[in-house]
Amino acid sequence: MFHLDRWSEIFETIKSNKLRTFLAGFTVALGILIFVVLFGLGNGLQNTFDEYFTDTKFNNIYISGGRTSKPFAGYESNRLIELDNDDLQDISEKFNFFIDGLTPRISISGEVGYKLKSNNYTISGVGPSNQDSEMNVLMFGRYINELDVLNNEKNIVLGRLVKQDLFGEEDPIGKYVSGGGRSWKVIGVFQDDGGDNEERVIYTPYTTLQKILKNTDKVNSIILSYKPSIGFDGAIELEKKLKGFLKNKKKIDPSDPRGLRLRSAAQDLKNNQDFSMALNYIIIFVGIGTLLAGIIGISNIMVFVIKERTKEFGIRKAVGATPSSIVWMVLQESIFITTISGYIGLFIGVVFLSSLGDTLKKEFYITDPYVDLNTAILATIMLIIFGAIAGYIPAKRAAKIKPIIALNDK
Amino acid sequence: MIKIKNLHKSYKMGKNSLHVLKGLDLEIQEGELVAIMGSSGSGKSTLLNIIGMLDNHDHGTYELDKVIIEKMDETKAAKYRNKFLGFVFQSFNLINYKNALENVILPLYYQGLTKKMREEKALKYLDDVGLKQWASHLPNELSGGQKQRVAIARAMVSEPKVLLADEPTGALDSNTSKEVMNLIQKINGAGKTILVVTHEHDISQMCSRVVKLKDGVIVEDKKINQKKAL
Numbered sequence: 001m002f003h004l005d006r007w008s009e010i011f012e013t014i015k016s017n018k019l020r021t022f023l024a025g026f027t028v029a030l031g032i033l034i035f036v037v038l039f040g041l042g043n044g045l046q047n048t049f050d051e052y053f054t055d056t057k058f059n060n061i062y063i064s065g066g067r068t069s070k071p072f073a074g075y076e077s078n079r080l081i082e083l084d085n086d087d088l089q090d091i092s093e094k095f096n097f098f099i100d101g102l103t104p105r106i107s108i109s110g111e112v113g114y115k116l117k118s119n120n121y122t123i124s125g126v127g128p129s130n131q132d133s134e135m136n137v138l139m140f141g142r143y144i145n146e147l148d149v150l151n152n153e154k155n156i157v158l159g160r161l162v163k164q165d166l167f168g169e170e171d172p173i174g175k176y177v178s179g180g181g182r183s184w185k186v187i188g189v190f191q192d193d194g195g196d197n198e199e200r201v202i203y204t205p206y207t208t209l210q211k212i213l214k215n216t217d218k219v220n221s222i223i224l225s226y227k228p229s230i231g232f233d234g235a236i237e238l239e240k241k242l243k244g245f246l247k248n249k250k251k252i253d254p255s256d257p258r259g260l261r262l263r264s265a266a267q268d269l270k271n272n273q274d275f276s277m278a279l280n281y282i283i284i285f286v287g288i289g290t291l292l293a294g295i296i297g298i299s300n301i302m303v304f305v306i307k308e309r310t311k312e313f314g315i316r317k318a319v320g321a322t323p324s325s326i327v328w329m330v331l332q333e334s335i336f337i338t339t340i341s342g343y344i345g346l347f348i349g350v351v352f353l354s355s356l357g358d359t360l361k362k363e364f365y366i367t368d369p370y371v372d373l374n375t376a377i378l379a380t381i382m383l384i385i386f387g388a389i390a391g392y393i394p395a396k397r398a399a400k401i402k403p404i405i406a407l408n409d410k
Numbered sequence: 411m412i413k414i415k416n417l418h419k420s421y422k423m424g425k426n427s428l429h430v431l432k433g434l435d436l437e438i439q440e441g442e443l444v445a446i447m448g449s450s451g452s453g454k455s456t457l458l459n460i461i462g463m464l465d466n467h468d469h470g471t472y473e474l475d476k477v478i479i480e481k482m483d484e485t486k487a488a489k490y491r492n493k494f495l496g497f498v499f500q501s502f503n504l505i506n507y508k509n510a511l512e513n514v515i516l517p518l519y520y521q522g523l524t525k526k527m528r529e530e531k532a533l534k535y536l537d538d539v540g541l542k543q544w545a546s547h548l549p550n551e552l553s554g555g556q557k558q559r560v561a562i563a564r565a566m567v568s569e570p571k572v573l574l575a576d577e578p579t580g581a582l583d584s585n586t587s588k589e590v591m592n593l594i595q596k597i598n599g600a601g602k603t604i605l606v607v608t609h610e611h612d613i614s615q616m617c618s619r620v621v622k623l624k625d626g627v628i629v630e631d632k633k634i635n636q637k638k639a640l
Contacts, residue, residue, distance in 0.1 A: 005525065016507035315503045318464060319564065320492025320520035322485040400484065404464040407503060 010333050020308075024301045024334070025341035028383055031294020032342050035287055035379050036349025036371050041360075042283030044369030048361065049276060059100065059228050060133050061239055061264040063091075063246070064221040072253035081250050081259050085210075085217040091224065094245060098226045098238050101129030104219035106209045112179040112202060114166040121162055123179070123202045125209030125219075133225045134192065141173045141188030148187075148205040152212070157188040159199035182212065232273065239264055287379070294383055299390035302334060306394040313398050314406025323399035330395035331388055338387040342380035350376070411572060411603045412438040412461060417470035419456055430456045432626035433470070438605070443598040443636070445614035446607045448623035454607045455576055457623070461605065462495050462574045463487045475571050492520055496565030500577035502557040504549040510560045511536060511545040517568040535563040539593060555586035562593060566602075573597065573604045579613055591616045591639035 014021050065081035088104050106125040111118055130136070131143045139160060148155050156177070163172050176183040184204065192198035210216055226238055243262050244254070252259040313326050353369045360366040398406070419431040430453045438444055448454040459465040460472065463479060472479045474494055482490075496517075497503075504513045514532040523531070536542050539559040549557055558578060565573055575594065579587035591613060598604050598618075606617060614620050615637045622630035 005519070008525075009519065012512070013507070311503075312505050315505055316516065316520075317484070317488055318462075318491060318497050318503070319517040320488050320568065322488040322520075324485065325520070402465060404459045407464070407499070 006329070006332065010329065010336065013329075013333060014337070020301075020305055021337055024298060024305070025337050025344075027297040027301060028294060028338045028387065029341040029345035029348070031290060031297060031383060032345030032376070032380055033349045033352075035290045035294070036346060036376050037352060038290055039283060039287045039375065040349070040353040040356075040369035040371040041366055042279070042286065043371065044356075044360065044366035046276065046279055046283070047367040047369075048365040049279065059226050059235070059265070061224045061226065061235075061242065061262060062221055063224065063242065064261045064263075065250075066258050066261055068252055068256055068259035070253040070256040072256065073251045075251055079259070081252065082218045083222055084219060087246065087249070088219065088222055090245075090249065091222065091242070095224070095238070095242065098230055098234070099224060100227050101132045101225040103127035103130040103133060103223050104206050105130070105221045105223060106206050106219050108209065110179055112162075112166070112177050112184075114172075114175065114177045117166050118178075119162075119165055121200060121202050123156075123204060123209070125206030126203050127206060129225065130203060130223070131190070133223050134198070135194070136190040136192050139189045139191050140171075141186070143188055143190070144203060144205050149207050152208045153205055154182060154184050154208055154212070155187045155204065156184045157190055157203045158186055159201045160189060160191040161196060161199040162202055163189045235264060287375075291379055291382060295386040295390065298334075298338065298383065298387040302330075302387065302391040303394050306330065306391070306398050310398050310401065310406050314401070314403045314408075317399075317403040318407065323396075326399040327392065327395045330391050334391040335384055335388050338384045339380075342383055346376050346380055411440045411442075411475060412436065413471075413473035414461075415471045417457075417460065417472060418468045419453075419460060419465075420468060430626055431460075431467070434626070434628060436621065436628065436631075438603065440603050441598070441601050442619055443595070443604045443617045444606070444619045444621060445617035446605060446621050446623065447609060447611075447614050449609060452623040453626045454609075454623050458574055458576050458605060458607045461572070462497060463491050464497075488520075492517060492568055494571045496568060496570035496573045498558065498561050498565050498573065498575040498578045500580035502549070502554075502561045502581075504557060504560060504564075506549050509546050509548050510541060510552065513549070513560055514564045514567050517564060521568060532563075532567055535567045536560070538566070539563045553586075554582050555589055558582065558586075558590050559593065562590070562597075566597065571603065573602055575604065575606045577607055577609070579608070579610065584612075587613065588639045595636075595639055 063083065065083050068075070068077050068079045068081060071077045083104070085104070088102065092099065092102050103126050108123050109120060110123055112121050112123070113119070126144065127149055128143060128145050131138075136143070141157070143157055144155065147153070158166075158172060166172070166177065167175070172186045172189060175186050177186060178184070206219060210218070224242070226235055230238065239262055243260065246260055247254055247256075250260065313321075316326060317323075350371065350373075353371060356366075356369050358367060360369070414434055414436040417431050417434040418429075420427045420429040422428075434457065446454045446457060456465065460467045461474070466481055479490070505516070508516070511529070511532055514536055515528045518528040518531060533542065533545065536545055539562055541556060541559055541563070544552060544556060549560070552560065573594075578594070579590055582590060594604060594606065595616060606613065608614055615634065616639050617634070618636045619633045620630070621628055
């Protein structure tokens, strides 16, 4: 196969049959190009979709207390269940393996002012991992950290709109605002894609709110972010276990529908994943269809080429060519042409996709179209293999024909 | 050189079978120039194709240079053809996208000679037929006589035991025919065994022996006084 002589014979053939070479190469290059572009655009569509649906975190489980509706273990019904720091600790220890982030939340509403301006805002006491579960993006300064929580620091992080209301263009970092008769130090500003309400929030360490404002260890709710890798079924299972654990701990009747609330986006996530999957299947279907069209195209050309060359094969056999040498000649030529032109198609497709970038986002909802290089190379190899098979079968038949019949072929 | 005994060949034409060769016996010595004559359908081309291993025979024995040729696979037949036989066809059968030299090189390519050796040898044979300066021309740039001379060079370049020519002058005018026959006589003069299939009386007279076929059997086989082509 790597004999230099054979290659020069093949190059000679290719050189003297430019139209045939061009047609075969063009079919393959076009097939791969269309495959890459379609696949890339499909992926771009998926990107937009993913972006849109993962705006809020889907792997959050919101846990909050309530009032029981059934008596249990000596307690009467309508008992108020409240979560506290101890529950937070227990969950963190017991479910550590599944947890990406864990934060409690205590929310109050209050007036906050700076210089002459003041306004009513939601003030939430949270932990550091709130940034992740709320998908807050820092604009300035820093977020609440473990040290703030440990020392009950009166530090606050402002939503983008809070900062705009109170500070305008002024740099807020290190400045103090007043609220509830106390001074609070601004340590950061965040933005959030979730809408204006999400940016009219002030975050402070939950311990600070617990100590200063209420002097309790109670929390309103606990937000748990599980590892996405556990999947939908894992999330449902985790939710069940969490519920069981907390109900047991808080002495709530296991069959009581109230008393403890767990809310998660697992089901939504599942639906979205299904939709995403459907989109994926469509992309794969279209891709395979394109590839198939390319394969059929190259097969047709190979059949035609071999028909056209039957007489030449007869001559070659009359002067001493063995059937296998003819089959190899055809195969090598076809593999060579498909490889080169497949690569060209691949290259043009990838360059075209990367040149698109975000230009189609507004009108066609296509973000960053790309094609996984492995997929594209696999597609090219498939086309080469099928091109070779498509060439092999008629070549084998042509090589078997008695030379005298091939020679009489007009 | 060639020994044929009781050779039979029939072709299937749909349900019917056409019996073309009906028990031929033929013996050809080394260095003979034999004309095989007969009207169309007499089986002369079929006989040549069998001798040339381009086609298989059904019954009988065929011996070429003391090797018994039986039904063999194509790979083996191809090697035998390359080693023992040279072909010249009525329609030249040059590869149209290869130039004269490349066409002559082809049998040497299948012999596995190095590129340099191939080119030297092919050029020498092209020179022998007087077409050295036409080496880089494609077949469609050559006249019929030139094409046939290229074909003869191609047939001779592998130094075969036997040269087989199927109506070599069939597509040529009488002057060109004589030139080609002259070349064939020269090659025969150098000791090569040559079989020429023809239906032209003139051409057959330029050979040293004439074998006449009719309906698949030999009806006449005699040595004649060879005429010079030119």
